Amino acid sequence: MDKNEKREITLSLNENTSLIENEFKDSQDIKTSYFTFKNKKAAAIFIETLINEEKLSKIIFERLPGVENTPGEISEVISSSTVTTEKNTDKIVDKLLNAYVVIFSEGSDQAICFSVAENLSRDMQEPGNEMVIRGAHNGFIEDLNTNIHLIRKRIANKNLAVKYFKVGKKTNTNIAIVYMNEIANPSLVQEIEKRIRAIESDMIFNPGYMEEFLEDQPSSPFPEMLMTERPDRAMANILDGRVALLTADSPTALILPSGFFTFYQSPDDYNSRFIAGSFYRMIRMFAFFIAIFFPALYIATISYHLEVIPGELIIPIKSSIERIPYPPIIEALIMELTIELIREAGIRLPSPIGQTIGIVGGLVIGDAVVQAGLVSNITIIVVAGTAVASFVVPSPEMNTAVRMLRFPFMFAAASFGYIGISLCFILMVMNLCKLEPFGSPYFAPLAPLQLSGLKDSLIRFPDWKMSKRPKEVHPEQTTSQGPNREWDKNDSGE
Amino acid sequence: MKYSIKLFLLCLLLLFTAGCWDQLRLNDVDLIYAMGIDKTEEGDFKATVSVPRSTGGQDSGQLTSDIFSTTGKTIRELRVNLDNTIGGLLDSSKIRVILVHRALAEEDLYTILDSFYRDPRAPLASKILITEEKAESLFQGITEKPELISEYFVDLVQSAERDAIVPVVNLQNICPVMLDRGRDFHLPLISSVSSSGGNSLVTGTALFTGKKMSGQLTNNESIIANLLSDIVSKNDKIIMTTNLPDNGQSESHGYITYQIDEYKTKMNIIPKEGSYEAEFDLHLFLNVLEYPPDKLSEHDTVAKLNQDVEDDLQILTDNTVKKLQESGSDLFGIRREIMAFHNDKFDEEEEAWKESYAEMAVNVNVEVEIIHHGIIN
Known part of the structure; x- marks a missing residue:
């Protein structure tokens, strides 16, 4: 009866704050700080363990005295690009859990939300389990945005698609799939999305969890997805038409679908002659x-x-x-x-x-x-x-x-x-x-046999010879490069 | 679904109940490396085997060979008796060399080898040697005991093979020739250096007619027979010495030693009325290894030497062919040639062939040419 009404916030500040505080019954790290803005009472609610308080005061509290006499609402004062307004309590709770600060003001039924996330993550290091002699020595870390940043930096292309999902009924873990539009097969992407949505688990513990929920043949001894902590390996596979699946707070990207020979390719191969x-x-x-x-x-x-x-x-x-x-x-x-x-x-x-x-x-x-x-x-x-x-x-x-x-x-x-x-x-x-x-057949290019695919499986041909993407992942664009080293032909011809 | 899983498990278990039945573990077996077969005075077979044993655990690989002997009515019975004599399971798959006493070979070689041919784990690459003395005495007589008795005999044969004295044959590839009517074979013949046993040496080859030994050739004769049969490999080192007719007159002491570098041989069968005639051309190219008078760059000297060596080798060749004809051993496969190219004149009768082979005119035309004379001029 009242349920629907309760979901929306009201005009009363006190009602709103107590409403949100009630949602987090026993959590003592949910904080409310009251302030006045243009003689109107307002309150900022946030989870102090998730946000960076220094940033928060820079964004809003330190600016308040200076803008007291200028016209405008609170939302105009906040120097953050993530400012949104919300009315729905569920959405507000969601925002709070994602390190947002929510501001209620007296007489407004709109909550202003903005992100003040604390970013505590380690430095990028070379993944210890995938060492290379030469090549990039950075690896993914336990932060989804950084990881996507690492991939985006390597693929400066508007077709690089990033899609977010939330999985884990209780943990609400953020995951992202990253792929190339116009290269990755749409039906592959659809299938992956379908399987991700079908996950009904309470938590996503690590990428291995994801793999088990998504894979085709759980009883096979062979791994069906390549796990990598190397952005260069992820990038190369994305450009082959595969999809990378990144999980929040995990330095491991899942590459799907992976074939048997994918596991035997090391970035070092392409650095050496x-x-x-x-x-x-x-x-x-x-x-x-x-x-x-x-x-x-x-x-x-x-x-x-x-x-x-x-x-x-x-x-x-x-x-x-x-x-x-x-x-x-x-x-x-x-x-x-x-x-x-x-x-x-x-x-x-x-x-x-x-x-x-x-x-x-x-x-x-x-x-x-x-x-x-x-x-x-x-x-x-x-x-x-x-x-x-x-x-x-x-x-x-x-x-x-x-x-x-x-x-x-x-x-x-x-x-x-x-x-x-x-x-x-x-x-x-x-x-x-x-x-x-x-x-996509696992044992390709040996079964089914594809001669062009063999160029990058048992042996590695020179890079300029490998102009076909692996057929087994059914890429939209089959060629990855035009004719290279034309000058060489001209020189030797004359 | 459940039923099929049960069925699958049943099949799997069924397989495993039969598992290990044919297990033959290496630590349970006693490997025979060499086997000698003699005949006792009662007419039984007597086998002497050498079983290598290692003493002193894993690290120090001290090897000794134990020698065992038993008798039996058949070779297979012998093996059973041997198995009872020796502690472990007897395994013959690693026999490197089989010594057969001459007396047995003259009766029938196939009888002795039959049990090997029937065995799927037979040591097909093992060498067969015919011995002048009893094989047992050769086993016992090796004075400087090598680690493995078998190695001693194998090395003996292999060096003779490199000198082209004996053909490169083993248990496997003499079998078809033994049963083939168109061709015969010969095997290395060894005897001990002294009458009291002691070390052995290759004294020539044993000639076979069908399954029976029928004669023998000396080392030099054997080389010529191998050259005529065209089975000498390019890498073999054939070194021969010729006694020159002007003996004592020159500083060479009348001898020249040479190596046969290359050779060409050609066989031609000419059918005649009621019989055949065989023509051989043997062209030898020599490398002079030792000839102190030298002057090999002079045309006349070389021509004379060519002639002298040719005369000597012609005599040797004629002797060889005569011996072969006397023993009835058709090493060159003359009969095979007749079967193939003159089938209308082919005589099915074994006896008739033997007679006509013995009486057949075999002419060998030896030609000799000195082409090298070492690195000095």
């Missing part, structure tokens, strides 16, 4: 196979197919594993779990202790375990090689995926030998081919 870039691409792909297959191949060879070991090598291997009491699978599992333990302990501990753990774990345990005859030398080599290979991937998400994947391979190898490995590999490739996050 294309031959070196291609070489390191291939090294990374090779590392992918080592990380998945090496322990499994070792187990299968030792347990089932010893005849494939060359004659010269079999005696040293045999003498190494001769006195090991466990079957190879147990042996390998012991070492793999040790490495995972060391890794996990190293991450959680503060960095000086973390390094100590690495040394103690790696050297001492590794050596002692061989001395004690629990694990063979060869297993140590295999597991260490695998561990190194698994950390080569330039994306921590793919890295975990690869590390998880090798366990099923190891079990299959221990049960069925090489046949088990092949079966597991078939299943893995099936999954890679089947994945289609947001309608």
